[in-house]
Amino acid sequence: MIWRPILELFVLFPGAFACFLAAAESLRIKKRTLALITVPVLLLVCALGGGLCWWMNWPTNYLIAPILVPAAVAFCRLTDLPAWKSVSIFLGVCGAFSSLAGLPTVADALLFPGDTSYWLSPVGSMISFTLCWVLVALCWYPATHAARELLRADTVARSWYVFWSLPAMFVAVNLYMCAQLNGLVYSGQLLGLYVLLTLVFTGLLLLFYLLFYLVARELDANARLRQENQFLQMQSAQYDTLRAAITETRQARHDLRHHFNALSSLAERGAWEELRRYLADAGDGIPAAGLIQCENQAVDAVAGYYAALSCREGAPFTCELDLPRELPVPEMDMCVVLSNLLENALEASRQAGPGRYISLRASLRSEQLVLLTVENAYTGEIAERDGVLLSSKRPGEGIGLQSVAHIAEKTGGYCKFLYGNGVFTANVMLRGG
Numbered sequence: 001m002i003w004r005p006i007l008e009l010f011v012l013f014p015g016a017f018a019c020f021l022a023a024a025e026s027l028r029i030k031k032r033t034l035a036l037i038t039v040p041v042l043l044l045v046c047a048l049g050g051g052l053c054w055w056m057n058w059p060t061n062y063l064i065a066p067i068l069v070p071a072a073v074a075f076c077r078l079t080d081l082p083a084w085k086s087v088s089i090f091l092g093v094c095g096a097f098s099s100l101a102g103l104p105t106v107a108d109a110l111l112f113p114g115d116t117s118y119w120l121s122p123v124g125s126m127i128s129f130t131l132c133w134v135l136v137a138l139c140w141y142p143a144t145h146a147a148r149e150l151l152r153a154d155t156v157a158r159s160w161y162v163f164w165s166l167p168a169m170f171v172a173v174n175l176y177m178c179a180q181l182n183g184l185v186y187s188g189q190l191l192g193l194y195v196l197l198t199l200v201f202t203g204l205l206l207l208f209y210l211l212f213y214l215v216a217r218e219l220d221a222n223a224r225l226r227q228e229n230q231f232l233q234m235q236s237a238q239y240d241t242l243r244a245a246i247t248e249t250r251q252a253r254h255d256l257r258h259h260f261n262a263l264s265s266l267a268e269r270g271a272w273e274e275l276r277r278y279l280a281d282a283g284d285g286i287p288a289a290g291l292i293q294c295e296n297q298a299v300d301a302v303a304g305y306y307a308a309l310s311c312r313e314g315a316p317f318t319c320e321l322d323l324p325r326e327l328p329v330p331e332m333d334m335c336v337v338l339s340n341l342l343e344n345a346l347e348a349s350r351q352a353g354p355g356r357y358i359s360l361r362a363s364l365r366s367e368q369l370v371l372l373t374v375e376n377a378y379t380g381e382i383a384e385r386d387g388v389l390l391s392s393k394r395p396g397e398g399i400g401l402q403s404v405a406h407i408a409e410k411t412g413g414y415c416k417f418l419y420g421n422g423v424f425t426a427n428v429m430l431r432g433g
Contacts, residue, residue: 004117006050007125008060011097012042012067014132018093018139019075022147026080034078059118068094068171085151088163092209095167096139097132098174099205102198104128146213153220166208170201294321302335303360306342315349315356322363328432329370333407337372338362340400341426345376348424352377355422368432369413375425382419404428 016038020027027034049063068090076086108115108124115121120128266274294300303319310317327334342360349356359375401417404426408415413429 002051002054004050004119004122004125005053005060006046007122008120008128009046009050009063010125010129011132012046012071013039014129014136015093015097016042016071018097018136018143019090020078021136021140022089022093022143023075023079023081023086023151024144025148026151028078028080053119057118081151084164089147089151091164091167091171095170095205096135096202096209098171099198099202100131100135101128101174102194103131106195106198142209142213150213150216150220153216163212166205170205174201294323295325296321296323296327296331297325298331298335299323299327299338299362302338302342306339306346306358309346310349310358313346313350315346315352315358317358317360319360320362321360323370324364327370328364328368329411329430333411334370334430337404337407337428337430338374340404341372341374341428344400344426345374345424348376348378352379352422370430370432372428372430373425375423377422378419378424379422382424401426 020034020038024031029037045067049060049067052058053060053063072087072090075090076083079086081089104120104124104127107127108120111123112121119125294303299321303321307317307319338360342358345358349358356377359373361371361373363371365371405415408428408430412431415426415428418425418427
């Protein structure tokens with residue numbers, strides 16, 4: 001007799017598997033370690049919970065709510081997902097499994113119509129266990145593709161908040177139905193109605209999941225499109241500014257040849273006073289950008305432009321550029337990434353005090369990879385939310401670093417931002433086509 005409530009609680013195993021199936025990419029521990037922890041814990045919960053139900057003569061539904069709360073907390077702790085995503089997965093699985101709870105009850109009532117026990121028979125428990133695994137098998141593809149697609153997206157948070165309500169309502173309604181109607185079902189009354197309600201509720205819930213997925217995917221696509229347009233507008237405006245700086249630098253370099261001719265002429269004539277005046281006037285008009293000397297003129301001009309600004313601000317600027325004339329990545333993308341990183345570094349150096357500095361390193365690897373590192377000193381606290389750095393100038397995420405991450409992702413590369421002990425480091429890899 002004690003085995004009946006214990007076996008009935010074995011549905012926790014496919015339920016736990018379904019939860020971790022959708023969140024498999026976001027686990028904080030290895031899958032093998034997770035299995036070694038989860039299986040013994042669930043066996044212990046089934047044994048102790050079933051024993052308690054048998055001793056107190058309770059239906060297992062009395063333990064469902066107390067078990068779900070710590071189970072949800074444990075699931076959130078074992079994943080790197082935001083809490084609202086983890087709870088949504090957990091409630092979604094609970095809603096789907098609870099909607100099937102009526103079918104094993106009906107099967108048990110048909111097989112053992114005179115049974116007055118609170119719990120399913122061993123056969124009914126096996127039917128329930130099998131149905132749950134069948135549901136997991138049917139949901140395998142949606143869980144590993146559609147659900148994970150939504151979990152990777154960062155722009156559908158508001159739609160996930162709405163998702164919580166319906167599965168939670170289904171769990172409550174099904175628990176109430178099981179508590180109120182099970183006795184009538186075993187007596188042969190309302191048998192057909194109970195089957196119909198179970199199938200209708202299951203169908204409605206799955207339809208809701210499908211509609212939620214379609215709506216959330218559409219919202220995410222629209223948000224990404226708006227973000228793409230914002231990035232393109234920002235990059236276009238920034239590149240126009242950079243082109244003006246590049247033109248100015250090239251003109252200054254072109255004028256150097258004429259300056260040398262004039263200086264040579266004055267020196268040959270021995271006009272030393274005029275030579276001194278000419279040097280003073282020419283020195284004011286030659287920007288410090290010409291001292292970088294990288295084979296790629298656009299990158300050289302951008303680095304030189306920010307080197308000149310850094311010198312004016314009194315921040316030491318060191319630069320190591322080992323790039324060829326022709327880059328494997330679009331020149332505009334490279335210049336926008338470089339200017340965003342250097343602009344952020346310059347802004348941080350203005351507040352860093354006496355120890356401020358900016359360091360730039362860029363090189364080419366494997367003829368297709370451009371590696372870029374910008375390091376600078378900073379003071380204060382760097383705010384971060386869900387792995388995204390926030391702007392120090394206005395509320396919300398930093399647009400410059402978002403643009404860098406967007407370009408790196410677009411080229412098939414990556415970016416990583418490290419900070420601590422007063423040093424901020426941006427590592428970016430851009431991959432050529």
